[in-house]
Amino acid sequence: MEINILECIEGAKQAQGLTVIIDVFRAFSLECYLFHQGAKRIIPIGNLNQAFALKAEHPDWCLFGERKGAKVDGCDFGNSPNEIAHLDFSNKTIIHTTSAGTQGIVNAKGADEIVTASLVNAKAVARYIQQKNPDLVSIVAMGNQGVCRADEDLLCAQYIKALLERKEFRIDQEVEALKKGAGAKFFDPTNLIFPEADFALCTNVDHFDFVIQVTKNGNRAYRIQ
Numbered sequence: 001m002e003i004n005i006l007e008c009i010e011g012a013k014q015a016q017g018l019t020v021i022i023d024v025f026r027a028f029s030l031e032c033y034l035f036h037q038g039a040k041r042i043i044p045i046g047n048l049n050q051a052f053a054l055k056a057e058h059p060d061w062c063l064f065g066e067r068k069g070a071k072v073d074g075c076d077f078g079n080s081p082n083e084i085a086h087l088d089f090s091n092k093t094i095i096h097t098t099s100a101g102t103q104g105i106v107n108a109k110g111a112d113e114i115v116t117a118s119l120v121n122a123k124a125v126a127r128y129i130q131q132k133n134p135d136l137v138s139i140v141a142m143g144n145q146g147v148c149r150a151d152e153d154l155l156c157a158q159y160i161k162a163l164l165e166r167k168e169f170r171i172d173q174e175v176e177a178l179k180k181g182a183g184a185k186f187f188d189p190t191n192l193i194f195p196e197a198d199f200a201l202c203t204n205v206d207h208f209d210f211v212i213q214v215t216k217n218g219n220r221a222y223r224i225q
């Protein structure tokens, strides 16, 4: 099995084989919580206008929209797992558009198959890949706004690669280090966009035992396994 780590939207464009699109802070952590809280399916969207048009056609669907970390005006929710904690999304269809995560999905046009990942379901994703045993795996760390490196996404990519290669990886230590690095924004009292509680929710390593798979045409995501 050949495993390549790629980064950002440009990396997603190059991805081939079984492709893992990673966004730890916060898109694909949020999606795990949404499925855990009952969501039926998620529609990943790149373009905001398209997301609003879909919501207008289906007013009962929930629209989650984020740009530069902030909730987009007119959306039902932003990108924060804390914002939706304890809400019931049973049987709901979710429209999700974000700066980085969903951009990765819509740009991974060369992928044979797409699954998303974050620290909260990394081990489940590695197990899924091991079961499928593809020749080629592309792991894409989506980064900040899809254009520059985010340490938490690269960390998750390296963790999944280490699991696939059965190598030791000190994930707890690395997550702790994020508090003073890429995750410091969650602890900055002047920052009103990233709630502190999101850090713990997004770094709850291997909390979920399921995988999120995107359909071949890239326009629906479902919880599998």
Ligand SMILES: O=C(O)[C@H](CS(=O)(=O)O)OP(=O)(O)O
Binding pocket: 023, 025, 026, 027, 028, 066, 067, 068, 069, 070, 079, 098, 099, 100, 101, 102, 143, 144, 145, 146
């Ligand atoms: O909402 C988020 O946490 C991020 C913001 S940024 O674009 O990465 O700075 O969006 P996401 O698409 O979840 O990475």
